[in-house]
Amino acid sequence: MKRKTARSAFTLIELLVVIAIISTLIGMLLPAVQKAREAASRMRCSNNLKQIALAMHNYEFNMNSFPPSRLGQGYATWAVLILPYIEQDNLYRQWNLGLTYYQQNTTAQRSAVPIYFCPSRRVANSAPMWSISGDIPSSATLGSGSQNVPGALGDYAASIDRSGYDYPTTSQPSMTAAFQMGSGTRFADFTDGTSNTILMGEKQVPQGNLGVGWWDCSIYNGDYYQCSCRAASRAFPLTTNPQDTAWKFGSMHMQVVMFAFADGHVQSIPETIDPTTYELLGMRNDGQVIPPW
Numbered sequence: 001m002k003r004k005t006a007r008s009a010f011t012l013i014e015l016l017v018v019i020a021i022i023s024t025l026i027g028m029l030l031p032a033v034q035k036a037r038e039a040a041s042r043m044r045c046s047n048n049l050k051q052i053a054l055a056m057h058n059y060e061f062n063m064n065s066f067p068p069s070r071l072g073q074g075y076a077t078w079a080v081l082i083l084p085y086i087e088q089d090n091l092y093r094q095w096n097l098g099l100t101y102y103q104q105n106t107t108a109q110r111s112a113v114p115i116y117f118c119p120s121r122r123v124a125n126s127a128p129m130w131s132i133s134g135d136i137p138s139s140a141t142l143g144s145g146s147q148n149v150p151g152a153l154g155d156y157a158a159s160i161d162r163s164g165y166d167y168p169t170t171s172q173p174s175m176t177a178a179f180q181m182g183s184g185t186r187f188a189d190f191t192d193g194t195s196n197t198i199l200m201g202e203k204q205v206p207q208g209n210l211g212v213g214w215w216d217c218s219i220y221n222g223d224y225y226q227c228s229c230r231a232a233s234r235a236f237p238l239t240t241n242p243q244d245t246a247w248k249f250g251s252m253h254m255q256v257v258m259f260a261f262a263d264g265h266v267q268s269i270p271e272t273i274d275p276t277t278y279e280l281l282g283m284r285n286d287g288q289v290i291p292p293w
Contacts, residue, residue, distance in 0.1 A: 041119040045202070045251075045258050046266045048115040052156060052200055053260035055085035065184030069158045069166040069229050070222030072182055073138070074100035077228040078158050079116060079219045088113055101221045102137055102149050109151040109220065116154035116219060118202055120252040121210075128153070128211035131218045138223050151218025153211055154228070157203035157249065162233030162279055164247065166225045176283040178262055179229065181222075187262075190284045194262035197284045201259040203230050204250025207242045215245065232282030234275040269293075 059082050060066050067081040076097055083092035094108040101109065112124040130150035137147065158179040163172040166181045178185060178199045190197050205216045217227040230236065230249045238257055239250035251257040256268035262284070269278070273293050280290045 042253050042258070042268075045118040045120060045253070046268075048118065049156065049200060049258055049260040049266045050264070051086060051115050052082070053264045053266070055082040056199065057264055058085040060184075060187065063184070065186045066178065068182050068184050069160055069179035069225060070181050071097065072222065074102070074223045076101065077220055077222045078179065079113075079154060079228055083113070086113065086115060101135075101151065101218070101223060104220075109149060109218065112152040113154070116152075116156060118155040118252065118258075121155050121202075121205070122153075130211065131216065131221075132211040133213055133217075135217050135221050135223075135227075150211075151220050153216060154219030155202055155205075156200050156219075157228055157230040158200055159198045159282055160225065160229045160231050162231055162235065162282055164231045164233070164236055166229055176285060177231070178284055181225070185284065190262050192280075192284055192286060192288075192290075195265065196281065196290055197262045198232050198281050199260045199262045201230065201232070201249040202251040202253075202257050204239045204244055204246070204248045206245050209245075214247070233279040237275045237278060238269065238271045238273060240271045 056066055067078045070077045076095060080095055091111050095104060110130050114124045117124050131153060135149045135151055159177045160166040160179050161172060161175045161177045178197060209215050214224055214226040217224060219228050221227045226247050230247060232249060236248045239248045249257055255271050258268050260266050277291055277293045280288050
């Protein structure tokens, strides 16, 4: 008579050990996966800014100046003006530059451009696809369109004067940054050097406020400079708080913000940069020596 061989099986302790080992491995792998994913997103963000900077250069070559931050209050922004230089001619032809943002057709207002989005924050077809609020005509453009006109969003902003405005004021009669309303700067205006002057960067949007208010109104809407512009200055330092509601440059990357400089190169700036040095990078003609950062 044959003996029955006892079947080997996991004991409860062995099972718990295996589970513990698997949990430890997952705990070790997840951060690595997240870091790899963020590195890829950051690379795509950098490439987006590179393409935008190249479009700005091509615009300058053809028009003898960079585009203005916006044609005028209520009118198209830089994000519209460079469309032919980022292979978006069909969308550009939807725009009538003689009309305000509010008077454009729906296709012009709501068509998103993929390279205007940082994948660490969102993509072009993610909700909300258009501005939820904030695109309400100001007192200067009340007669030009209906109330609350939603439009395509974007994660990048033009660098404007350290005052936070893109037009002269009593306290700041001359503009010192790469962009201003109504007229464009030329390469010759960057006397501090194009490699030392911020052109574009990622804009801060408080978490939970995508498409909301002036923090994230349509990138095409020139009624409010906050929709498509930010200042690099001591008054508007790089944000270190995801909930920051000020109109600053900021990102969803880890401790850095991506910027395109006027010479076309793209570089990350640490959130901890000295505010005075940061302000110097935001000015094109201050004549100051920029310290190492």
